[in-house]
Amino acid sequence: MAAEKTTTEGQTTGRSVLVTGGNRGIGRAIAEAFLANGDTVAITSRNGEGPAGALAVACDVTDSASVDAAFTQVEQAHGPVEVLVANAGITKDQLLLRMSEDDFTSVVDTNLTGSFRVVQRATKGMMRLKRGRIVLVSSVVGLLGSPGQVNYAASKSGLVGMARSITRELGARGITANVVAPGYIDTEMTQGLDEDLKKQYKKSIPAGRFAQPSEVADVVTWLTSDQAAYISGAVIPVDGGLGMGH
Template identity: 70%
Template sequence: MSEPRVVLVTGGNRGIGRKIAEEFLAAGDKVAVTSRNGEAPAGALAVAADVTDSASLDAAFTRIEEELGNVQIVVANAGITADNLLMRMSEEDFERVVDTNLTGVFRTVRRGITNMIRGRWGRIVLISSVSGLYGVPGQANYSSAKAGLVGMARSITRELGARGITANVVAPGFIRTEMTDELPEKKQKEYLANVPAGRFAEPEEVAKVVRWISSDEAAYISGAVIPVDGGLGMGH
């Protein structure tokens, strides 16, 4: 078994982020979770942080470094939505989603890479979405931000690939969560009709891919987009 790594999962207090944190914990890693409300799964270090605020992120990293050690794996998962059709979408809603889902990732990764560079080892995993590659009506803001993560991961790969650092994108499709469970049956069937696998993914299926792409086994994969979408995006 490899040595425990220090892992940070942003937005790791609920949904897919929480499952990702739990997956790393189950593998024996030391895990910190940032969220606005400071909640975390059992066994993880809970740190309140806001990805739209660089000072808040810096303070969170400093605390993690003091309590767990230098962060070696960053999973940038924190995100929001503010869906609306393009003609009705306000500039504020566009900018707010991009600031959290794209610029927030930039802030997180910029602070996280310093010690990765010194240690000549690091894993950066950006949680995108099938929406960023496939396009979804009403999500011009969200899709733009999630597509932007692909360019970010590839730029990071070219900058830092020679230092033992990888940067990859995991792009989930429809995941079975409380939100999808609450959809009307007709709407669920409409979504499922587009998924070749014929089912929604379990959050654990995304979490296991994130853990694997962060492992030594995946050391020669960087700048990749890994869809976990049952074939929905079909290679985009």
């Protein structure tokens, strides 16, 4: 495992970092930001692909055995996970009256219970180290709600209670848990939207634009830095003012 070290700016580097769903979009940008910081990075993905320099491990966050196997692989290569970013998630949008129970439970099982699985596994090593940083990637939808996304909003809002409960349980052990709530981000998903719909969305955002994935990554890496060591149980919106802090 790379030895932990600190730069003159007080930024801890050389840590063992794990980003779930780090093969594309926001997760990939987060992994790349940690790599640029000098950390030792692993990512989980279903296809085994990831950014150059990161260890890619297969993991299904809906399966506890798969989660345990992924962590074991990362620990053998990089040592105990010191920074966990729970980013893996799915959507199955549908209006409430048409949403099937499977549409609801599968999204919650991946986004919320999946986060629980990886956090629970990560904290075992963090407690032994007496330090750790946990960042849960939520969404502005989890705070504001959205038509057709009862399942997604429920799963993402649940991360707030999770982070705050973790903070109360493990705060005295040098472990922080925070939530980042992105708004509309310029990823493959938003790039595929109809141009008129993009304009409509941008009109609702005070900043007048979508964010770059790197802008979310910058907030995540800062939350795991020494500068943010006294921040825990917080919800940080990265939404251009769309949610106004809700």
